[in-house]
Amino acid sequence: MIENDYFLAWGAYAIAALGCLLVWFRITSWMWRYVREPLRVLVAILLFCPTIVDPAKELFAPAVAIVALDLLFKVGSNAWRAVADLAMYGLIVFAVYLVFVAIRWPFLRSAKARKAARDEEQGEDSDLTLRERMQQEQQPKQVPRSARSARVEPRF
Numbered sequence: 001m002i003e004n005d006y007f008l009a010w011g012a013y014a015i016a017a018l019g020c021l022l023v024w025f026r027i028t029s030w031m032w033r034y035v036r037e038p039l040r041v042l043v044a045i046l047l048f049c050p051t052i053v054d055p056a057k058e059l060f061a062p063a064v065a066i067v068a069l070d071l072l073f074k075v076g077s078n079a080w081r082a083v084a085d086l087a088m089y090g091l092i093v094f095a096v097y098l099v100f101v102a103i104r105w106p107f108l109r110s111a112k113a114r115k116a117a118r119d120e121e122q123g124e125d126s127d128l129t130l131r132e133r134m135q136q137e138q139q140p141k142q143v144p145r146s147a148r149s150a151r152v153e154p155r156f
Contacts, residue, residue: 006059013062017047041097042090051085053078063089 024043028036051063063082070079128136 017062021047037101038094038097041093045086045090045093049086049089051078051082 021040021044025040028039031039046064047062049063050060051066053059053061053066063086066078066082067086070076070082
């Protein structure tokens with residue numbers, strides 16, 4: 001296999017893997033966030049994790065394909081290396097994902113608190129009758145003195 005064929009094969013695999021990942025995103029879109037996101041990370045690891053096939057030529061292949069082909073044809077020469085690469089990349093990516101979740105968690109909690117306060121505020125207004133709401137809208141809003149302009153416009 002010449003170098004152009006190697007890059008062409010990886011390009012075709014990358015496009016196919018992105019398509020599979022997008023389909024997986026669509027399949028898992030209905031799930032609860034804390035189940036959906038780790039499943040998406042797991043599939044991304046499985047699809048995009050490379051492993052070395054020929055150390056002399058530095059040729060890589062998808063680890064899942066190497067494991068599947070070695071188990072299917074009962075060769076077993078590269079399967080353990082591919083499984084080790086999958087485990088290593090999996091640990092690294094899940095550690096990064098957990099850091100991301102830990103950083104995101106306080107922001108989600110504060111957003112939920114703001115939403116609850118906003119819903120509570122709107123809940124108080126929802127108890128008003130239509131007449132009371134219209135009276136509130138007709139009452140002039142008090143503008144602070146600093147916000148008022150010093151210039152007085154005549155009314156016609």
